[in-house]
Amino acid sequence: MEDMEEMKEKRTVLVTGNAGYIGTVMTGYLRDRSYKVYGLDTCYFSNDLLYPVPEGSRPDRQAVKDIRDVCAADLEGVDAVVHLAALSNDPLGEINPGLTEEVNFRSTIRLAGLCKDAGVKRFIFASSCSIYGISGTDAPVDEKGKLNPVTAYAKAKVQAEEGLSKLAGADFHPVFMRNATVYGLSPRLRLDLVVNNLLAWAYLTKEVAIMSDGKPWRPILHIEDFCAAFAAALEAPEDRVHNEAFNVGQDSENYRVKDIAAEVQKAVPGSEVRILNKTGADERSYKVDFSKINRVLPEFRPRWDLKAGIGQLLEAYAGYGLTREGFDSERYFRIRAIRSLMKEGKVDNNLKITGGKR
Ligand SMILES: NC(=O)c1ccc[n+]([C@@H]2O[C@H](COP(=O)([O-])OP(=O)(O)OC[C@H]3O[C@@H](n4cnc5c(N)ncnc54)[C@H](O)[C@@H]3O)[C@@H](O)[C@H]2O)c1
Numbered sequence: 001m002e003d004m005e006e007m008k009e010k011r012t013v014l015v016t017g018n019a020g021y022i023g024t025v026m027t028g029y030l031r032d033r034s035y036k037v038y039g040l041d042t043c044y045f046s047n048d049l050l051y052p053v054p055e056g057s058r059p060d061r062q063a064v065k066d067i068r069d070v071c072a073a074d075l076e077g078v079d080a081v082v083h084l085a086a087l088s089n090d091p092l093g094e095i096n097p098g099l100t101e102e103v104n105f106r107s108t109i110r111l112a113g114l115c116k117d118a119g120v121k122r123f124i125f126a127s128s129c130s131i132y133g134i135s136g137t138d139a140p141v142d143e144k145g146k147l148n149p150v151t152a153y154a155k156a157k158v159q160a161e162e163g164l165s166k167l168a169g170a171d172f173h174p175v176f177m178r179n180a181t182v183y184g185l186s187p188r189l190r191l192d193l194v195v196n197n198l199l200a201w202a203y204l205t206k207e208v209a210i211m212s213d214g215k216p217w218r219p220i221l222h223i224e225d226f227c228a229a230f231a232a233a234l235e236a237p238e239d240r241v242h243n244e245a246f247n248v249g250q251d252s253e254n255y256r257v258k259d260i261a262a263e264v265q266k267a268v269p270g271s272e273v274r275i276l277n278k279t280g281a282d283e284r285s286y287k288v289d290f291s292k293i294n295r296v297l298p299e300f301r302p303r304w305d306l307k308a309g310i311g312q313l314l315e316a317y318a319g320y321g322l323t324r325e326g327f328d329s330e331r332y333f334r335i336r337a338i339r340s341l342m343k344e345g346k347v348d349n350n351l352k353i354t355g356g357k358r
Pocket residue numbers: 016017018019020021022023040041042043044045065066067068083084085086087088103126127128129178179180181182183190193334
């Protein structure tokens with residue numbers, strides 16, 4: 001039986017953005033499911049670690065490469081693509097406004113074209129619930145709901161979905177995973193995400209600081225559940241996922257930011273919530289309907305909720321010794337890390353790598 005398993009040829013997945021927050025966990029997740037993983041990443045954040053990347057989360061092959069320079073040779077031996085590489089939050093787009101469109105939209109479509117030419121049919125795209133923007137209602141929005149992207153990041157995700165959809169056909173099956181805001185542990189931790197951020201600050205200062213008025217809806221998704229959803233999309237029969245969009249999350253994990261803060265406050269003894277109500281705070285607010293993924297991809301069984309995720313993160317912050325100095329450094333904040341790379345001359349104004357492997 002074991003021999004049979006070994007004889008089964010391993011499927012190879014190209015994971016772009018494999019050296020990021022989610023990509024690092026995705027690589028381990030897919031390797032655990034017996035996939036061979038090829039990674040492609042500029043590796044902007046490869047040294048921004050909370051703890052060393054375990055052997056099992058390293059790809060079988062790594063291309064340190066810009067997605068803008070991807071070519072047919074990068075797809076040799078590849079059976080499917082998980083496309084995560086992106087400028088992953090809005091402040092990054094402010095460095096050079098055209099960049100988000102170039103990296104997140106145009107390069108996605110070019111990569112998809114190369115996939116079609118190479119016969120790589122399945123293409124799982126990391127889209128985002130932030131394409132619903134300011135939904136203007138407390139009613140949960142489903143995949144047919146109105147898109148209202150309010151940031152360059154979200155607009156590029158919409159453009160990419162539309163462009164990929166045009167390429168869909170018998171020889172190409174794009175799947176659009178509209179992920180909720182992710183939280184949870186990764187060796188390449190990000191603290192610019194709502195749960196990770198509120199909890200880290202509370203852990204370090206006993207203050208749960210909400211920048212907005214706390215009312216925006218923000219559905220959240222544990223990083224391992226993100227990976228589980230992608231695995232389900234990779235493995236489902238093609239007629240179930242071909243050219244389909246899925247909101248990725250759970251109905252029960254739609255929170256207002258102030259409700260997330262309340263859970264954080266409960267978990268950090270002696271902490272207090274402060275609502276700062278700053279102008280210019282993130283205005284996105286969307287409550288999301290996640291019933292489609294449950295219905296169409298029942299193989300996806302989310303295992304985490306906010307409370308469990310907070311427990312996991314708190315243990316890691318304490319266990320790996322997260323410090324105030326670390327929080328204030330560039331390590332866990334994408335915009336600071338990129339600015340630092342620019343200052344050191346390791347990337348140019350277009351965020352192209354100039355040398356000095358990260
Ligand atoms: N984190 C979330 O809450 C969330 C929610 C919804 C969707 N997503 C999407 O999931 C994906 C991964 O997000 P993440 O949180 O891991 O972000 P991340 O910033 O940690 O990782 C992105 C990776 O892409 C790489 N990258 C950036 N530009 C590149 C380029 N031009 N060429 C090659 N590699 C490049 C970076 O080096 C990094 O390793 C992104 O597409 C993001 O939009 C994330």
